[in-house]
Each structure stands twice: as structure tokens, then as C-alpha cells.
Amino acid sequence: MKLATLNDGTRDGKLVVVSKDLTRFCPADNIAPTLQAALDNWAECEPKLRNLYTDVEHQSVPCERFHEREAHSPLPRAYQWADGSAYINHVELVRKARNAEVPESFYHDPLMYQGGSDKFLPPRADIPLGDPAWGCDMEGEIAVVTDDVPMGVTSEQAADHIKLVMLVNDVSLRGLIPGELAKGFGFFQSKPSSAFSPVAVTPDELGDAWKDSVVHLPLMVDYNGEPFGRAEAGEDATFSLAELVAHAAKTRDLGAGTIIGSGTVSNQGPEGDPGKPVADGGRGYSCIAEIRMIETIRSGEASTRFMRAGDTVRVEMKDRDGHSIFGAIEQTVVDI
Amino acid sequence: MKLATLNDGTRDGKLVVVSKDLTRFCPADNIAPTLQAALDNWAECEPKLRNLYTDVEHQSVPCERFHEREAHSPLPRAYQWADGSAYINHVELVRKARNAEVPESFYHDPLMYQGGSDKFLPPRADIPLGDPAWGCDMEGEIAVVTDDVPMGVTSEQAADHIKLVMLVNDVSLRGLIPGELAKGFGFFQSKPSSAFSPVAVTPDELGDAWKDSVVHLPLMVDYNGEPFGRAEAGEDATFSLAELVAHAAKTRDLGAGTIIGSGTVSNQGPEGDPGKPVADGGRGYSCIAEIRMIETIRSGEASTRFMRAGDTVRVEMKDRDGHSIFGAIEQTVVDI
Numbered sequence: 001m002k003l004a005t006l007n008d009g010t011r012d013g014k015l016v017v018v019s020k021d022l023t024r025f026c027p028a029d030n031i032a033p034t035l036q037a038a039l040d041n042w043a044e045c046e047p048k049l050r051n052l053y054t055d056v057e058h059q060s061v062p063c064e065r066f067h068e069r070e071a072h073s074p075l076p077r078a079y080q081w082a083d084g085s086a087y088i089n090h091v092e093l094v095r096k097a098r099n100a101e102v103p104e105s106f107y108h109d110p111l112m113y114q115g116g117s118d119k120f121l122p123p124r125a126d127i128p129l130g131d132p133a134w135g136c137d138m139e140g141e142i143a144v145v146t147d148d149v150p151m152g153v154t155s156e157q158a159a160d161h162i163k164l165v166m167l168v169n170d171v172s173l174r175g176l177i178p179g180e181l182a183k184g185f186g187f188f189q190s191k192p193s194s195a196f197s198p199v200a201v202t203p204d205e206l207g208d209a210w211k212d213s214v215v216h217l218p219l220m221v222d223y224n225g226e227p228f229g230r231a232e233a234g235e236d237a238t239f240s241l242a243e244l245v246a247h248a249a250k251t252r253d254l255g256a257g258t259i260i261g262s263g264t265v266s267n268q269g270p271e272g273d274p275g276k277p278v279a280d281g282g283r284g285y286s287c288i289a290e291i292r293m294i295e296t297i298r299s300g301e302a303s304t305r306f307m308r309a310g311d312t313v314r315v316e317m318k319d320r321d322g323h324s325i326f327g328a329i330e331q332t333v334v335d336i
Numbered sequence: 337m338k339l340a341t342l343n344d345g346t347r348d349g350k351l352v353v354v355s356k357d358l359t360r361f362c363p364a365d366n367i368a369p370t371l372q373a374a375l376d377n378w379a380e381c382e383p384k385l386r387n388l389y390t391d392v393e394h395q396s397v398p399c400e401r402f403h404e405r406e407a408h409s410p411l412p413r414a415y416q417w418a419d420g421s422a423y424i425n426h427v428e429l430v431r432k433a434r435n436a437e438v439p440e441s442f443y444h445d446p447l448m449y450q451g452g453s454d455k456f457l458p459p460r461a462d463i464p465l466g467d468p469a470w471g472c473d474m475e476g477e478i479a480v481v482t483d484d485v486p487m488g489v490t491s492e493q494a495a496d497h498i499k500l501v502m503l504v505n506d507v508s509l510r511g512l513i514p515g516e517l518a519k520g521f522g523f524f525q526s527k528p529s530s531a532f533s534p535v536a537v538t539p540d541e542l543g544d545a546w547k548d549s550v551v552h553l554p555l556m557v558d559y560n561g562e563p564f565g566r567a568e569a570g571e572d573a574t575f576s577l578a579e580l581v582a583h584a585a586k587t588r589d590l591g592a593g594t595i596i597g598s599g600t601v602s603n604q605g606p607e608g609d610p611g612k613p614v615a616d617g618g619r620g621y622s623c624i625a626e627i628r629m630i631e632t633i634r635s636g637e638a639s640t641r642f643m644r645a646g647d648t649v650r651v652e653m654k655d656r657d658g659h660s661i662f663g664a665i666e667q668t669v670v671d672i
Contacts, residue, residue, distance in 0.1 A: 011376055013592075040347055077415045077591055082524065103519070105500055107616035113521040114450040118591030130488060151672070152466060166627035173587060183439070185449040186522015188418065192588035249468060252528035255347075255454030311377060328472060336487070 001046075001053040001202045003028070003164065004327075005035050005072045008120060012036060012071040018199050022327055024063035026056045026141045028041070035074055035200070039256040042147045042163060047247045068327040071198035073120040075257060076147070081117035081194070083141070083170060083261035084110045084244035086214075086237045089316050090266035090286075093274055106225055108289060110239045110247045115170075117259070121195035123205045123327065124333040127171055128192075129309065136307040136333055137177030140221040140315045142233055142262040142284035143168045144213075144241045149254035158249065159213045159242035165206065167197035167219070168261055169315050170244045174289055174306055196259075197315070198327035205325065209234070213242035215327075221286045223313040227278040229286040231265045233317075266290060286315075309335040337389040339364070339458045339500065339536045340498035340663075341371050341408045343458060348372060349408040353388045354535050358663055360394045360399035371410055371536070376594040377497060378483045385590045402661040405533035409456040410502055411593060412482070417453035419477070419506060419597035420446050420580035422550075422573045426602035426622075429610055429629045446583045447619035449522050451506075453595065459665045462671040463507055464528075467647065471511030471670055472643040476557040476622035478569055478598040480549075480577045481536060485590035494585065495549045495578035501542065501614070503533035503555070503664045504561045504597055504653050510625055510642060533651070534596075534663035541661070545570075551653070553661075555601045557622045558650040563614040565622040567601040569653075602626060645671040 002020060005013035012034040020164040026032040033039035033050045038045040055061040088106060095102050135316050145164040153161070176190035203210045209217045216234030220227070224245050239247075244260050254288065265286045269275035274294055278281025286290045294304035307313070341349035348370040352361040357608070367384045368374035374381040391397040419610050421427050424442060431438050465472050481500040482490075489497070512526035524592060539546045545553045552570030556563070601622045605611035610630050612618025618647065621627045628638035652664040 079413045079415060080452060082399055082452075100520075103516075106519070109519075111519055111521050112524050114452055114524055115452055116416060116418075116588065116595055117453075119589055128487065134587065151464065176587070178439075181520050183441070183445075183447055184436075184517050184522070185447050186520070188448050188584070189587045248524070251512070251525045252452065252464075253455055258454055289567065 002199050002205060003035060003051050003197045005074050005076060006070055007072040011076060014267060017056050019056050019063070019252060020065055022068070022129060022199060024062050025106050026052060028052055028062050039145065039147060039163065039194055039213050048086040052227045069124045071327065072122045074164070074200035075120065075196070077119055078117040078257050079255050080258040081115040081261070081265060082112055082248050082258070082329045083115050084112045084239065084247065085263035086110070086239045086241070086244060087263055087266040088238045089192060089236050089262040089268050091288060093290045107238060110244055111263070112177050112244065112247055113193055116193065119193055121331070123195050123198045123329045125331060127331050128336040129333050130336060132308045133175050134173040137172045137174050138221070138307065138313040138315070139170040139172055139264040140219050140229055141168045141170050141264055142215050142219070142241070143196065143259050145211065146258045146260065148201040148244055149245060149249045149258065150163065151249055151251065151253045151314050152248050153246055153248040155240065158245035161245060162203060162213060162241060164200040165203055165210070165215065166200040167315050167317060167326050167329060168194050169331060170194045171174045171262060171292045172287070176277050177274060179303070195331060197329055197330050201325060205236035209319070213240035217317050217319070219286060220223065220316045220318065221284070224312055227284065229264055229284040231267045231283050231286050233265045236267045243296070244296065264306055277287060306334045337542060338535050339371060339385065339388050339410060340402070340535045341410050342414060343404055343408045347412060349412050353385060353392050354393050354402050355399070356662060358402055358404070358535060361402040362397050363400050364616065365471055367654060369632070370408040372593050375481065375499065377484060378592065382580045402640060404534040405460045407424060407663065408458045409532035410500070410536035411456065411532070411595065413455055414593055414595050415591050416594040417419070417451040417597070418448055418584050418594070419451050419599060420448045420575065420583065421599035422446070422575040422580060423599055423602040424574045425572050425604050426600040426626060430624045432629055444573060445554050446580055448580065451527055452529065453584070455503065455529055457667070458530045459497040459531050459534045461667060462670040463667050465545065465669050467671060468644045469511050470509040471509045473510050473624045474643065474649040475506040475508055476555050477504045477563055477600055478504050478551050478577070478656070479532065479595050480581070482577040482581055482596065483592045485581060485585045485594065487589045489582055489585050491576065491579045491582040492570055494581035496530060497581060498539060498549060498577060500536040501528055501534040501546070501551065503651050503653060503662050504530050505649060505667060506530045506597060508525055508623070531665050531667060533665055537661060546653070549576035553653055553655070555622060556652045557620070559646055563620065566614055567603045567622050569601045572580055572603045614662065643669045645669050
């Protein structure tokens with residue numbers, strides 16, 4: 001099943017069911033007015049939404065043309081957004097760039113930060129930047145949405161609470177991160193609003209590409225119209241998304257509509273090395289910080305600058321037949 | 337104006353207007369079904385709610401008896417909860433207890449962490465504790481609720497966006513904090529669900545005790561039925577609540593219903609010293625971590641243990657005539 005939230009001028013938008021090929025939608029607000037409302041009552045809403053999805057696929061209900069640009073993030077605002085670091089290769093590269101160590105515990109105890117969730121950007125919205133010196137970066141990631149998760153669940157139990165999968169561009173202000181992390185309380189100003197893919201899908205939509213709560217497909221990140229990242233999300237995941245959900249629920253219940261992110265998708269190179277840019281035949285990177293690290297390793301200094309007004313990022317994932325699964329995040333940085 | 341959210345079995349409860357003396361309420365769901373809905377449309381709802389408050393005060397509308405135990409936290413779940421550290425004395429004491437330094441920047445650049453907001457505890461709900469070794473502590477604080485705050489506001493502008501004031505018990509798991517902070521991404525498992533006061537009030541309700549976006553009244557924290565903290569919230573605030581709101585809005589808009597906390601209210605002693613327990617004639621402490629630090633300074637080791645099943649905490653604030661302003665947070669720790 002594929003769901004989206006259309007921007008109808010309200011804060012929470014309007015829930016719609018989208019066809020598998022992303023061309024048509026049917027309003028679902030007679031089942032639940034918003035995606036949050038559906039998640040609040042998922043056991044009752046899910047079968048109704050799935051029936052509607054079948055009708056949309058069979059074209060047995062009136063549908064309208066779906067335009068990704070009219071979609072908001074599936075949850076335009078959420079009660080919780082927590083981002084993990086499933087792909088330790090990213091952490092290793094970014095820490096190397098900061099001359100910081102990766103503690104051994106990171107390989108069995110997931111890193112996770114509590115993100116701001118009060119106002120996400122729509123998937124086609126500009127990224128407002130107050131100062132180029134803030135070092136604006138994209139981070140291409142996978143995220144899941146849960147129903148109510150009881151405190152203390154195991155990873156196996158957590159897997160059953162993953163109701164939807166989507167993509168996210170976790171906007172990061174690299175210039176503000178070192179100072180903020182040095183204060184010891186984690187990210188705040190350095191993590192402004194993120195944007196999610198136009199469409200969220202149930203895990204079964206991924207077929208056998210959803211295995212052990214990991215998505216086994218490449219994440220396509222384009223930067224200024226060129227391929228920038230083609231990381232295999234199914235490789236080098238130290239933690240599954242279910243393990244990240246269980247980590248989040250260790251000391252408290254998680255409310256329905258909780259979004260948990262994978263962290264930047266990142267692969268090692270074939271020899272356990274940091275890999276190569278797409279232009280050099282490698283899988284590239286899902287954020288600029290990583291390529292800057294590679295450049296530093298190679299030539300002593302980073303040559304790719306962070307994003308400025310006019311720079312564009314596109315994040316998408318295609319199934320094995322080449323069809324877009326979630327629609328594309330497409331954003332342009334603007335000065336404000 | 338005083339507002340509360342009654343627990344009606346729904347996730348977001350029912351908005352009511354409460355009399356100044358906290359004895360009566362009148363449902364306000366004909367104005368806005370929930371407090372979040374009122375905040376989403378504050379310009380339109382505020383005058384209507386204020387008119388109803390006048391009617392409740394004049395007893396010119398039918399009212400029902402208000403019981404604090406029937407109230408949920410004013411926002412049972414929120415899109416954002418960010419907690420600052422306005423009272424640096426608390427930071428100094430807690431860091432001393434961890435043998436950690438207080439960087440000079442903390443005195444002009446506020447500490448702030450993004451907290452979980454998907455599921456707050458009601459003000460009279462038990463605090464579920466999975467393991468006594470987690471070191472359960474209370475933190476008595478003041479919190480404000482904003483409407484929509486644009487990115488980049490000044491502190492002066494931020495002050496006008498503070499629409500409501502309330503109290504909070506920011507439950508902390510001290511045993512999990514050092515390990516989590518060492519990972520560098522801030523608190524997550526160490527900050528389970530917080531509870532807020534039964535009633536939220538507009539700043540004008542505080543009269544001249546609301547000055548420069550700081551509450552000038554003592555915060556009363558009782559522990560197991562005994563006075564534990566009587567810290568003067570109007571003293572030793574390095575940052576005002578408006579400054580904390582502006583800090584949060586530096587790189588992004590804040591959505592309506594954002595909750596910003598003061599951090600643990602904490603005073604220095606009269607000589608710039610760490611102060612004394614209430615039993616010794618001092619103002620005491622708003623959390624256990626502070627008294628443990630004092631004990632360590634005095635005798636080489638902490639004697640007050642953290643909270644376990646059966647321990648109770650009460651957080652309240654009274655006006656200069658001795659009347660409760662927000663009602664009382666009253667919680668008991670339970671094993672789960």
C-alpha cells in the first residue's frame with residue numbers, strides 16, 4: 001500500500017492512497033483525515049486503506065492524477081523523529097573528517113539523536129539557509145513510521161511495529177555541528193527541518209527488498225543534476241531499522257507516528273576502503289561531508305564545498321524494474 | 337487565563353478553561369477541541385478563550401468541579417519539546433558530580449536538548465522504571481508554550497511568542513546519562529517521558545512575577561512528602577525563557593505548540609556557594625543529582641539514592657498569596 005499527504009493548506013494535509021505506479025490517487029479522508037489519525041488507529045484503518053489501495057490499483061474507484069509536487073511530507077509534522085546511525089561507515093568517515101574517534105561501543109549500541117519534528121519541509125520545498133557558513137549538507141536516509149511501541153520491546157517485536165517506510169533528506173548544518181556536539185547535549189541548531197519522500201509505503205510493497213528490517217536497494221542521491229550517491233542500503237547496515245526502533249523504546253513507550261531514521265546510507269569500498277565517487281565508478285556518497293573526507297584523504301584538502309543558494313539535491317529509490325517507489329525528494333537551497 | 341486538558345480517553349484529551357482558583361472548569365471544545373488546535377489558530381481562539389475565562393470567573397456559564405487528577409499534561413503529546421539550561425548553577429553542580437568541566441561558552445550560548453514529545457505522562461501518573469540502576473531522578477522546571485515562531489527571531493520578538501507557562505518534571509535516568517553523552521549525540525534513553533502541571537496559564541496570570549520572560553517565584557519540589565526544593569526561579573537565571581526560544585529558532589521555524597523548558601531551577605547559596613538543603617535552612621534542590629553533589633562535597637560520598645518504586649515527587653508553584661498557580665505534579669515511581 002502506498003500513502004501520501006496532499007498539501008491542502010492545512011497544517012496536517014489530507015491523506016490519500018496512491019497507485020503503485022504513483023500516477024493516481026484517491027482521497028482517503030473518509031477513512032482517516034490525516035496520516036497521523038490513521039496511525040493513531042492503525043488496526044482499524046489499515047484494512048480499510050488496503051481495500052482502497054486495491055480499488056485504486058483496479059481503477060474501480062474514481063481517481064485523480066497524482067503529482068509529487070503537491071505532496072507534503074507524509075507526516076507534515078510528527079510527535080517524534082529520532083535518527084539513528086545504522087551505517088557506521090558514515091560515522092567513521094564523518095568522525096575522521098572531524099579528527100574524532102569512533103568508540104567501539106558504536107558497533108553494538110546504536111547512536112541515535114532526537115530530532116525536531118514540529119515542521120518538516122515538503123519533499124519539493126526549498127531548503128532555507130540563513131548563512132552559507134553554516135555548511136548546509138544533505139543526508140540521504142531511509143526512515144520508518146511505527147504504531148504504538150511498548151517500552152522494552154525486543155528487535156523482533158519492534159519489526160512488527162514498523163508500518164511504513166519512506167525516504168528522508170536529513171538537512172544538516174555541518175558548520176554548527178562541532179560547536180554544538182562539544183556542548184554535550186547533541187544536535188539542535190545544526191539539524192533544521194528535514195524533508196521526507198512524497199510517498200510512504202508499507203513494508204510489503206518492497207517485496208523481497210525488505211529483509212530483516214533492512215531495505216535492500218540502492219539509494220539514489222543526485223546533486224546539481226549529477227549522480228552523487230548510489231549506496232546499497234542493503235549492505236553495511238550495522239543495525240536494522242527494527243533494532244533502531246527497539247533502541248528508542250528501551251526506557252519509554254513510543255507513540256504512534258514515531259519516525260525512526262537509518263542515518264546516512266553509506267557503504268565501504270570493495271576492500272573495506274572509503275569507496276569512490278560515482279564519477280570514478282564507485283557508489284558515491286549520500287552526503288557532502290563524506291566526499292569531503294575522501295578528498296581530504298586523497299589530496300590533503302576538501303574541494304567540494306557545502307550547499308549554497310541554487311544547489312539542488314534529489315533523493316529517490318527505484319525497484320528492480322526501475323520504477324520509483326517513494327517518489328523523489330527534490331530540493332533547492334535558498335538564502336533567507 | 338488558565339487552561340487544562342481533561343483526560344477523556346482520547347490521545348489528545350479535551351480542552352477546558354479553568355477558574356483562577358482551580359476549583360471549576362468549563363469545556364472549551366466548542367472553541368477548539370484540543371489545546372494543540374487552539375495553538376494552531378491562537379489569534380482567533382485566544383480572545384474567545386479569554387471571554388470564556390471571564391465567564392468562568394464570573395460564574396456566568398455552567399461549570400463543573402475541576403479535579404487536578406483528571407487532567408492530562410496540557411499537551412498530552414506535542415510536536416516539539418526542547419529543554420534548555422537557564423540555571424547554570426544546576427549545570428555546574430551536575431558536571432562537578434561527573435567531574436566534567438563547564439565550558440565558558442555556556443554562560444552566553446544556551447545549552448539545549450531536543451526531548452521526546454510523543455507521549456507525555458499525565459501530572460498524576462506513575463513514573464514507570466525498568467531498572468533501579470538507571471538512577472531515576474526528577475527535575476523541577478518551568479516550561480513555556482509558543483505559537484508559530486519564525487526562524488531568526490530576536491529574544492525580544494520571541495517573548496511575544498510565549499503564549500502559555502507551565503511546570504514540568506523532566507524525568508531523567510542519571511545512570512544512563514554518562515554513557516549516552518559520551519556517544520556525543522545527546523540524551524535519548526536517559527530522558528524518558530516528562531510530566532507537566534495540570535494547568536497551563538497565560539503569562540499575564542503571573543502578574544509582576546512574570547518579568548523579562550522569567551518567573552519570579554519559588555518552585556516548590558517535595559520528595560517523599562518532605563520539602564526538598566524551594567529554589568527562587570527569579571534568581572540565577574542566566575537565560576530568560578525568551579532567550580531560550582530565540583536560541584531554538586536560530587536555524588528553523590518553530591511550529592505552534594512548541595514547548596521550551598528552563599532546565600532544572602537552581603540557586604547558588606548566599607556566598608556563591610552550592611547552597612544548603614531545605615532541612616538545613618537552605619533553598620534545597622529541584623533534583624536529586626544536586627543534593628548528591630552537595631553530599632559528595634561535604635562528606636566525600638553521596639548518601640541520597642536515586643528514586644525507586646514507591647518514591648514520590650511533587651512539583652508546584654504558589655502565588656504570593658499562597659494559592660497554587662498551575663496545580664501540582666504528583667508522581668510515584670513504579671517498577672514495570
